[in-house]
Amino acid sequence: MSNATFEFSELRKDPLVERWVIIAASRGKRPDQFKEEAETKPPGFCPFCGGNEHTTPPEIWAVRAPGTLPNTPGWDVRVVQNKFPALTIEADLQRSGIGLMDRMGGFGAHEVIIETPDHEMDLAVAPLEQINMVLEAYRQRVLDLRRDKRFRHIVVFRNFGAAAGASLPHPHSQLIALPIVPQLVKSLLSSALEHYSRKERCIFCDLIEQELAIPDRLVLENQDFLVLSPFAARGPFELQILPRRHMHDFTLMSEHEQWAFADILKQTLMLYRDVLKNPPYNMMLQTAPCAVPRPGHPEYWGTIEYDYHWHVELMPRLTKQAGFEWATGFYINPVSPELAKAYLRGEIEEPQAASA
């Protein structure tokens, strides 16, 4: 873009509620372009496919065959900057207040984890080795970015299907590193801290124990992980993957645990694919922030090592958020988590058909 005025991104805080937004004007389009995003791309061309490495921003990290060069073929998983980043590392982290308003410069990182050179690969049926390489990309990128002390939180997520916000169908995940801890993550951290302060126990570990005792919502398990249909699921067939072992940070997984995670993730995606017939979905990694700032101790972590527990959220996009959700932060879920579990496990034929 030629006009600098429109290249800025900034972070803005709502003056009325604790909610930040990224104003990412470099991603701007005409209003009539929003709907047909997919169609505006040259048909048949995919920048993420093997052989098109020169069409993406430069490679940041990759699993590569020995002797191959960056930005050429020969890779299995490849990480690049997002071509239309919501935040950039070059931006100034200048903070300012304008009357009631608060803003800061659009400092951050926005990367794309291209999960395979193969456009048609489906992560649910990919070899375990491929899934494990994707997880390794998550881990390596998070570890690397955490070295920059200006980052406070790193979000890894995967959008599958256009209705889930994926603008390109080629299998990929994304990562956004933020200069602040987002509100929803703060809420999770506060609940965990509060529970720990009162009970000296991790709330997630307690939850796991409670859910294993009455397995109405236990969908899958292996030796290191379990998959729950959450008690207060925000939508039909939302699932939560939790490690059995207490870990606040997903990069602490042992090599063995990472393989077990690849296995349970594959099984979960297979359920979505086979039982729900391949719905669009979002996958979100919830792990500890980079550092928990406290007054006078900018990097004091408190009890986070003991009170927080990393996990993954998976949300099929089967219902639409409407006015009620926007107004309240409430969700209406038409499938109870217990029926969702029973349906996914093949214990009933359809969620409402037990009487049939």
Place this chain on the structure above:
Amino acid sequence: MSNATFEFSELRKDPLVERWVIIAASRGKRPDQFKEEAETKPPGFCPFCGGNEHTTPPEIWAVRAPGTLPNTPGWDVRVVQNKFPALTIEADLQRSGIGLMDRMGGFGAHEVIIETPDHEMDLAVAPLEQINMVLEAYRQRVLDLRRDKRFRHIVVFRNFGAAAGASLPHPHSQLIALPIVPQLVKSLLSSALEHYSRKERCIFCDLIEQELAIPDRLVLENQDFLVLSPFAARGPFELQILPRRHMHDFTLMSEHEQWAFADILKQTLMLYRDVLKNPPYNMMLQTAPCAVPRPGHPEYWGTIEYDYHWHVELMPRLTKQAGFEWATGFYINPVSPELAKAYLRGEIEEPQAASA
């Protein structure tokens, strides 16, 4: 439905964050039915059209021609219970805890405000009289429902277009009365209270003053209302309608103000229709809750009369919520609120084209 097991609704609180969901199993469908909701309806038949009154649940309120009977033709605006209610007034408001989990019975009300007998009416170009009748329906239903002291908050919203969650295209709004104050509303109330406690002023009144002084985000105004492109808009072309006069509760509008509100709402919807080419959108009324419970004073309102200020939020559905939003509560907005204002007012040709 024949099986009572599947008729229950309940409210559940997430054990990890302050977030309630309605598990509304009576709205349950098979997973493969979610996508084709519109197509499963008999083509050409609309229960909300004039002449089909017998196909809806019984009429609760209506503007009717003298001498016509409820549930027959002859109405201009008609309110009925939602046929697939998320919450019902018959349900027991039983509260219980199950270990870490909290639930209560699915007590509440879920009504549909059918805005006209005419399937093809577009609220943006409807006569002002019709819009005013719709607002009167909102007001009358809220006033009536507030008499039931078990309700804590009433949400009025309008979903326009399938992508905004409207399952029927016939013009309608909805109302949900809740036994709790939702988290997002609580956040608004807390911010307002905190600001008032420190400054003895309404934060919304302060915001209005600030926005009128530098009108970069002032989209429309008439003598009683103004329309802002909010500083931290959650999405492209989000707008906020605020009364100039301080009022915590929208039912306090004078007759004159209600006409002025009808006028500004119509102008706003016209902008969406003409400038944005009729996008799907959600409209949300944010007004004071029924009562603010305080320890020992279940109906003590505190300073809410002075600190809170009702308003309307309008959100065109031009971007998709994806993994990042689910994970963080953050939003990425690709159109800056200042450009959105300029584009809506015809001051620039396209949001990113000022350099062209």
